[in-house]
Amino acid sequence: MSDMAVAERARGVALLLGFSLGFSLALLPAPSAAEQCQVVDVDFLPADLPGGVMKRPLQIVAWIEDGQGKFVETIFITRQVGTFGLGNRPGRWDFNSGPLWPYGRREGVLPVWAHRYDAARATATPPYNHPPFREVIFQNGDDNNLSHPYNQSSRELHFCRPLISNETAWNMADAGTCASQVFTDKGVFGGGTSLYPPRADVVKTAPDHPSVDEYATINPFDAISGATPRDGAPAMVSWAIPRGFPMGDYVMWIEVSREFDHNGTYSVSAYPAPTGIPWSEYGQPYRGQPSILYKVPFQIGATETVASTGTYAGYGDPTGQDGAVRAPDATITVDVVGSGAQRLGMMSGGYRVRVIARPEFDFAPPAGAMNLQVSSVTSSAATVLFTAPGDDGLVGKVKGYEVRMRADGQPITEANFAESFPITKTLIPAPAGTMQTLDIDGLLFETEYEVAVRAFDDCRNYGPITTLTFRTADRALGEVDACFVATAAYGSVMANDVEMLRRFRDGVLQKTVLGELAVEAYYTFGPAVSGIVGESDLLRATARSFLDPIVDRVRAFKL
Secondary structure, eight states, X not given: OOHHHHHHHHHHHHGGGOOBOOOEEOOOOOOOOOEEEEEEEEEEOBOOOOTTSOOOOOEEEEEEEETTSOEXXXXXXXXXXXXXXXXXXXXXXXXXXXXXXXXOOOTTSSHHHHHHHHHHHTSSSTTSOSOOEEEEEOTTSOTTOSOOOGGGOEEESSOOOOOOTTSHHHHHHHTTOOSSOEEEOOOEEEEEEESSOOOSOOOOOTTSOTTHHHHGGGOOOTTTEEOOOOTTSOEEEEEEEOTTOOOEEEEEEEEEEOTTOOOSSSOTTTSOOOOSSTTTTSSBOOOOSOOEEEEEEEEEOSSOEEEEESSOOEEOOTTOSOOOOBOOOTTSOOSSTTSGGGSBOOOTTSOXXXXXXXXXXXXSOBOOXXXXXXXXXXXXOEEEEEEOOOSBBTBSOOSEEEEEEEOSSOOOOTTTGGGSEEEOOOOOOOOTTOEEEEEEOSOOTTXXXXXXXXXXXXXXXXXXXXXXXXXXXXXXXXXXXXXXXXXXXXXXXXXXXXXXXXXXXXXXXXXXXXHHHHHHHHHHHHHHXXXXXXXXXXXXXHHHHHHHHHHHHHTTSOO
């Protein structure tokens, strides 16, 4: 098979990974009679850490229990846990961490919720009557290593590669942008179980294990996963109570965690980096203060009720081994905004969490989003504009939007909308008739995507879907890793042989004139070559066979 044919096949597979947009405005449903529902709104303020402290986004989950402590429903979970599988990734739980770090199951991220949800799962009552989540491990079974075989690593569209904190790329990833394309091992189901779901954003490609096909099907948090609310900005989570839900006393729980939130008790010395494993110099120890719990008893009744709390209720197990709520004590920081008990800030009303339960009348479902258009598109991102519909037809302001994507050649319809991949970017609703902007990243170059948008109101009445198609641009020059050809061939910058070549480059070649010239030539022509190599398993294998004798020679040097 020719290289061109291989490239065309790779592009065909890539289409399965994406999203898309083709225009199709559905008819507005006829207005219905006024309909009442019950709505629960939860207000809180994610707090920012002080300047100079390593900052990591909060991970948040909100759930409801009844007056007897029985688990009722999860109403919100941040997408790193709910969509991208933060709690159930391959790799050791105590691996170091960094910006958009790809490996290591974070079993202590939201342990109280995880254990209580698991206990509810064990009952025979829907929607919890499903088997335990299966634990994800590396395909080669070596969960102690950050480096993985090239033929088990596929293109990564969300996480960045592991980084050393003094690398320039660390700061880029800290801002939410990977320095280059990355290949990671998406894992395989092992023999154990997990309290957390696997990631639901991956569509299987050639290097992936068949287990990947099942990840999304067993992850039940698709509809409630959302982007982490921005630090320093008030946030609201809403839950439309199912019709027929009994009125009475309930409890709202919010669990919040943050990596690198160290203090005197939960310090780097108390929870250091793992030792005796390869690549231990990558990342930094992340295990600071454990998850923090906030608890608000409230009532659901015929009239609006308001309840709030200004204090934290306790904290979870730092290792995630149990779901007990530990009482507040002196080990938790209480006087630093953004840290410990103050991960949720104090609102002007004197509360950290407020719950409003209220009846709501909706006269009609929302209209469809109008005038979808692409205002800009690159090889990896696009900006979509549309005119906001109203809460009742074309009047008012909707409660929110669901946005989903496909790139498998099938148009998005009402029938397959729920099966299409969700875009979980925060999209703050604007009044009807106002222009809304949606930024989509992580796209593949030269790929046709379809995106569908639909609005919903307070009672979770949904409007019709509106769709649009566009095609991303060709790959931009320089969109590859700093060890261009070797990274493309071996599948990961962490691969042992790639790291050896990097150290040879930095420790030997760049100390001589001829070596420096060779490096300059490599950086001139490497990006174009690696861009082609990285898209083809055949070309990657061929490049690796070419590099193998070079690696053997490099091993002879004492670096």
